[in-house]
Amino acid sequence: MTLYDRVGDERLRVLLYAFYRRAAQHPELGPVFTRVLGPFPRAGWPVHLLRIEGFWRTVMGGAGAYRGAPGPAHQSLGIDASHFEAWLHLWREALNETLPSPDAEAVYQLAARMRVNLQRVATTPVPRAGEN
Numbered sequence: 362m363t364l365y366d367r368v369g370d371e372r373l374r375v376l377l378y379a380f381y382r383r384a385a386q387h388p389e390l391g392p393v394f395t396r397v398l399g400p401f402p403r404a405g406w407p408v409h410l411l412r413i414e415g416f417w418r419t420v421m422g423g424a425g426a427y428r429g430a431p432g433p434a435h436q437s438l439g440i441d442a443s444h445f446e447a448w449l450h451l452w453r454e455a456l457n458e459t460l461p462s463p464d465a466e467a468v469y470q471l472a473a474r475m476r477v478n479l480q481r482v483a484t485t486p487v488p489r490a491g492e493n
């Protein structure tokens with residue numbers, strides 16, 4: 362049985378909604394999200410939430426629906442380590458509210474591991490055309 366089988370679609374959606382509702386209101390994260398996606402929960406959010414749902418389904422061992430590229434999506438957002446700290450803090454809160462603790466911990470650890478690479482990509486300056 363995979364982590365995805367234990368969590369299920371319904372609770373995954375509840376988790377993601379709880380998380381992004383918080384993230385959109387957060388003083389540091391909110392402006393970044395609303396600049397790209399518009400005001401929560403309308404504008405670009407429904408599509409973002411569907412994409413993110415596919416992403417988590419895949420990394421939790423479910424049927425692979427996600428075909429995106431998380432690295433490049435974070436490259437030009439102007440975010441740094443403190444954004445990732447805040448993101449993981451809210452992720453922990455939303456998980457504790459939504460999932461039983463062993464599953465909450467497992468999903469938290471998945472994000473904590475991905476953070477290392479995403480943060481590196483997000484904080485490495487993107488060379489402009491003609492520069493090397």
Ligand code: HEM
Nearest residue numbers: 390393394397416429430431434440444445448472475476
């Ligand atoms: C470990 C932490 C994180 C994970 C696992 C994560 C995951 C993702 C994923 C899977 C996407 C979709 C990429 C795509 O296929 O288009 C995404 C997009 C996005 N993320 Fe993150 N993210 C993290 C941290 C952050 C942080 C700290 C911010 C800062 C506010 C952020 C802001 C965004 C925004 C604005 C988008 C939309 C980009 C677009 O549509 O162009 N993320 N994230």
